[in-house]
Amino acid sequence: MKATQEILRDVKERLVSVYQSDEAESLSMWLIEEILELKRMDILLNLTYELNAAQQHKLEESIARLLRQEPVQYVLGKAPFLSHEFNVRPGVLIPRPETEELVQWILKENAQADLRVLDIGTGSGCIPVSLSIAKPSATVYAVDISEEALMIAKENNDLLGATVAFSRLDILAEEIPFKNLDIVISNPPYVRNSEKQSMQVNVLDHEPELALFVPDEDPLLFYRVIASKSKAALKSGGKLYFEINEVFGKEMEKLLLEEGFQEVRIEKDFRDKMRFAIASLV
CATH class of the missing domain: 1.10.8 (Helicase, Ruva Protein; domain 3)
Known part of the structure; x- marks a missing residue:
């Protein structure tokens, strides 16, 4: 004793x-x-x-x-996100407070109950599952290139009683198969390879590179592709919500305007860093 x-x-x-x-x-x-x-x-x-x-x-x-130096969330197999606990393993990123803020932005700005929502690069499923729980009448889709991530996301969906429809999609190679969406969300890879040296060991050695890193020569690759392909999937007045690399706020604003989106905003997170890009389709 x-x-x-x-x-x-x-x-x-x-x-x-x-x-x-x-x-x-x-x-x-x-x-x-x-x-x-x-x-x-x-x-x-x-x-x-x-x-x-x-x-x-x-x-x-x-x-x-x-x-x-393995993250404690992987050690225990779960991580908190908003008011829920999500299963996590090394095949998915550990949900972070900034992403909680992204979900809160979406809920704050979209009162409609029967939204049609797509999350691209869903990982653990923390974004779409949280939205599905908060808005039971919404139709929520989520896609990822990783079969392992989709398996974990489906576990969380079932565990928490959500109704998200998951499917595999390589957004860089395939078109978005959903139409008339109110919202497209993505927290895609946005850390440049050159930023690896400044990252903590517990992230660098244990979290999936596929979900973290982009080439230095094309750091906005996923945003550009998703913004372009979302135009055929969103209904008029539909919105894009991105979590972004803090150093590319101005570049993200320019990209979205060039893609034909309006009401483009770059919002700060609780650490006062440029973290979210929000835009509407005409």
């Missing part, structure tokens, strides 16, 4: 060899909450607890993976 604070301290002491003290403590708390199935308050109250063999094995395995 051990006190929960002692368990927390033991885990933290092992993680500080790789992580800063505050992060090590946060990761330790997350592991103990999930693996021991305790509430945070239980841990802070310093209750006495006895780990069973399965919990001890899981805890040791999780610490070893964190020491290799």
